[in-house]
Amino acid sequence: MARHTITLIPGDGVGPEVSAAARRVIDATGADIEWEVHDAGLDVMERYGEPMPAHVLDSIRRNKVAIKGPLTTPVGKGIRSVNVALRRELDLFALVRPCKWYPGVRSRYENVDLVIVRENTEDLYAGIEFAEAEPQTLELIEAIERLGGRRIRDDSGISIKPISIYGTQRVYRFAFQWARDNGRHKVTAVHKANIMKHTDGLWLRVAEEVSKEFPDIEFEDRIVDNMAMQLVQKPELYEVMVMPNLYGDILSDLCAGLVGGLGLAPGANTGDEIAVFEATHGSAPKYAGQNKANPMAMMLSGVLMLRHIGEREAGDRLEAAIAAVIAEGHSVTYDMKQQRDDPSAVGTSQVADAVVAALERAPVPS
Ligand code: NAD
Numbered sequence: 001m002a003r004h005t006i007t008l009i010p011g012d013g014v015g016p017e018v019s020a021a022a023r024r025v026i027d028a029t030g031a032d033i034e035w036e037v038h039d040a041g042l043d044v045m046e047r048y049g050e051p052m053p054a055h056v057l058d059s060i061r062r063n064k065v066a067i068k069g070p071l072t073t074p075v076g077k078g079i080r081s082v083n084v085a086l087r088r089e090l091d092l093f094a095l096v097r098p099c100k101w102y103p104g105v106r107s108r109y110e111n112v113d114l115v116i117v118r119e120n121t122e123d124l125y126a127g128i129e130f131a132e133a134e135p136q137t138l139e140l141i142e143a144i145e146r147l148g149g150r151r152i153r154d155d156s157g158i159s160i161k162p163i164s165i166y167g168t169q170r171v172y173r174f175a176f177q178w179a180r181d182n183g184r185h186k187v188t189a190v191h192k193a194n195i196m197k198h199t200d201g202l203w204l205r206v207a208e209e210v211s212k213e214f215p216d217i218e219f220e221d222r223i224v225d226n227m228a229m230q231l232v233q234k235p236e237l238y239e240v241m242v243m244p245n246l247y248g249d250i251l252s253d254l255c256a257g258l259v260g261g262l263g264l265a266p267g268a269n270t271g272d273e274i275a276v277f278e279a280t281h282g283s284a285p286k287y288a289g290q291n292k293a294n295p296m297a298m299m300l301s302g303v304l305m306l307r308h309i310g311e312r313e314a315g316d317r318l319e320a321a322i323a324a325v326i327a328e329g330h331s332v333t334y335d336m337k338q339q340r341d342d343p344s345a346v347g348t349s350q351v352a353d354a355v356v357a358a359l360e361r362a363p364v365p366s
Contacts, residue, residue, distance in 0.1 A: 002034035004309050007059045011069020012041045013283025014293035014348075019069040021295035021352035025321070026302045028356045029314035030364065036063065041071040041082055051082040057089060066276045067305050069298065070283040080127060083278075087120045088127070092269035092276055093167065094174045095120045095248065096304070099255035099265060104327040106338060107260045112235045114255055115184070117175040118248025120269060122167045123199075125245040128160040163199040163244060165206055172210035174270070175242045179217050187211065189221040190243040190251070203244055228254060252280050263294025263335045266301035268308065275308050277301040291347035294333040296322055299355065321358035325351065 010019040023035065038056040045051055051071070060066045073081040087095070095118040101110055130137040132155055141152045152158070172189075179187055189207035191200040204221055211219035222230065224247045230237065231251065235258050243251060256265035262281035269276040279297035287293050299322055306315030325331050331354030334345040346354075 003032035004065070004311075005034045005036060005063050006305070006309075007056070007063050007066035008035045008037045009040050009056065009066060009068035009071075010037065011071050011283065012043055013070060013072055013285045013288045015069025015071070015283055017289070017291060017348045018279070018293055018295040018298040019067070021348050022067065022298040022302045024352045025299050025318060025355045025359065026306065026314075028359045029306065029311070029318050031306055031309075031311045031314040040068075042074070052086055052089070057086075060090060060274060060276065064274050065305065065309055066274075067298075067301060068276060068278045070279065070281060072283045072285065084125055084127065086276065087269050090269075090271055090274050090276065091121065092271040092274060093119065093121050094171050094178075094270045096178065096268045096270060097248075097252045097255070097265060097280055098300075098304070099252075099259045101259045102264070102323045102326045104323075104329050105260035105264065106336065107258065109235055109258050112255075112258050114231075114235060114238050114258075115178075115182075115240045116248055116252050116255060117171065117178065117240060117242045118252065119163075119167060119171040119242070119244050121245075122163050123245035124159050124161045125249075126160060126162050128162070130158040130160075132157040161196070161199050163203050165202065168203050168206040169210055172207050172242060173213070175240055176210060176214040176217055179240045180214065184217075184239045186218040186220065186239045187214075188227075188238055188241045189219070190224050190227050190241055190247055191221060192224050192247075193221075194223060200244065207242065224251075227251065231255065231258065256280055261294075261335055263297055263333065264300065265297050266299075266304055268301070268304045275305070277305040277308075291349055292334060293348050294335050295348050295351050296326075296333075299352075317359060317362055317364070318355075321355050321362060324358045324362075325354045328354075330354075 010016040036059050038059055040052050040056050071082045097116040099114045101112040130140055145151045191204045193200040193204040256262050265280035267278055267280050279301050281297055284293055303315045303319045331346050331351055334340050337345050
């Protein structure tokens with residue numbers, strides 16, 4: 001029997017290609033993994049009647065660890081994101097997104113090594129929405145006015161932003177502990193407490209309270225708009241930044257941009273018992289099936305996964321092999337070249353070949 005059983009959801013769009021590449025290099029580390037492969041997303045709707053069928057969730061609950069490719073959410077068609085639903089269903093409340101610069105990556109910045117911890121279950125992503133002109137929406141508008149709020153225009157759509165003490169406490173405890181376990185010294189709370197006093201204000205207050213439980217970690221806060229500017233001007237000042245769901249979504253892409261783009265940004269959705277690893281990028285449909293997408297974000301998600309399951313040495317070796325391929329600069333995809341149409345760019349599977357070769361060159365500690 002393999003030492004670890006892990007659920008693998010290939011995803012759609014470029015998902016199957018980057019997932020196959022990541023699986024190859026993870027296996028090449030020698031970590032003893034049995035994969036339970038399950039499809040999910042819009043492609044399985046017809047077969048199972050839902051995008052995230054119960055047997056897939058059961059597999060993740062059983063194995064406690066999964067790695068997934070991106071899943072497409074059609075914009076504005078009333079279909080909710082399967083990715084968001086998965087995080088909520090499994091209560092994966094903290095999304096850890098490291099943004100690290102590797103020598104050889106073309107970027108305006110060097111030596112960036114930030115981590116975003118994004119609260120994953122609350123805020124405007126709670127999925128509590130009311131469409132314009134629906135009877136419930138008009139009733140809600142009446143109730144808000146009656147309860148002392150201001151009159152909202154009758155033709156408004158409404159999205160609700162809940163932020164709880166419980167949800168905030170657990171994500172900060174997780175972030176401070178993560179900082180401590182990973183040799184980081186500072187946590188920055190990101191918020192807009194000056195405007196949203198009862199949601200972001202609560203978020204900041206609870207952050208300050210939790211910070212007292214971790215006196216060895218420095219604590220500070222930044223208003224989100226200022227944070228965006230500071231990240232562009234002096235990213236080296238920050239270590240672990242904790243954000244409510246929406247700001248975390250937006251600033252994750254900004255930070256990915258600081259270190260070479262979405263092709264290099266991994267992530268770990270983490271709960272009390274279960275973790276689901278995935279790249280920050282989406283399904284990039286225009287490159288689907290073309291062997292073009294950069295698999296490194298998915299591979300780096302694999303690095304996080306290996307460390308999470310206790311295969312720290314395999315994770316470190318895989319990260320070093322990816323870094324070696326980047327530093328060497330030949331076997332990289334189009335997005336890592338100066339010109340996007342550079343004919344020397346290689347495809348997704350060739351990156352996997354190069355990482356496997358780099359792993360084979362690296363000595364395995366006895
Ligand atoms: P995207 O991340 O798919 O693409 C944004 C840009 O980055 C595009 O130009 C794309 O070609 C490029 N890109 C993305 N990944 C790349 C890679 N690995 N290598 C090279 N280039 C890459 O974002 P989008 O276009 O906003 O979303 C497309 C779909 O993905 C949507 O349906 C969205 O809902 C979904 N999505 C899913 C997830 C997830 O599964 N967690 C996350 C984000 C978006």
